[in-house]
Amino acid sequence: MMGNIFFIAFAVGVVYTLISFLLGQILSFDGGDIDVDLDWEGIGFFDIPISPLKPVIIASFITIFGGVGLLAHRYNGMTFLLSFCLALTMALIGAFLIYKLIVIPLYRAQNTSAHDINHLQGTDAVVTSSIYGDKFGRIRYVVNDCTYSAPARSINQQDIRQGEKVIIIDVEKNVFYVEKLHE
Numbered sequence: 001m002m003g004n005i006f007f008i009a010f011a012v013g014v015v016y017t018l019i020s021f022l023l024g025q026i027l028s029f030d031g032g033d034i035d036v037d038l039d040w041e042g043i044g045f046f047d048i049p050i051s052p053l054k055p056v057i058i059a060s061f062i063t064i065f066g067g068v069g070l071l072a073h074r075y076n077g078m079t080f081l082l083s084f085c086l087a088l089t090m091a092l093i094g095a096f097l098i099y100k101l102i103v104i105p106l107y108r109a110q111n112t113s114a115h116d117i118n119h120l121q122g123t124d125a126v127v128t129s130s131i132y133g134d135k136f137g138r139i140r141y142v143v144n145d146c147t148y149s150a151p152a153r154s155i156n157q158q159d160i161r162q163g164e165k166v167i168i169i170d171v172e173k174n175v176f177y178v179e180k181l182h183e
Helices: 004-026 055-075 080-113
Strands: 124-129 137-143 146-154 165-172 175-180
Touching: 004 055, 055 080, 124 146, 124 175, 137 165
Parallel strands: 146 175
Antiparallel strands: 124 137, 124 165, 137 146, 165 175
């Protein structure tokens, strides 16, 4: 009966991964990352550029924990305690490796290609999702031959339809405030 913990953990990890893959960013909860600022200066090994408490790391940990525990307990006949310790160890190692070898390099690559949003004032953009009054829409703009998309609001709460050209007036908390481009 205790071995069912491993099965449940494995099933939850696999189902979460499949749903995230099939539905993309809708259910990946990427916008809800838990970021913790830790001041670990002087300890080079623990130089943490981003929080390890990301959904992909947590899902990996749960899936590895459940899978290893299930294999060890049910199919290799190990005791629950031994299976639990092995599963916990392997899940920690797996999550650490995914964090160090995948998440951190992707984060660093993203930051090196990113532009400084504070210098976007006056940049032309195109509305890709209509902006109605004080509601959010989306814009597309080009910087250094790279195309970006961002959430946007009208600076004067004016309706701006999809396809209209706008100018970026300000950026606050990653929200782009725009105005219709008067041609």
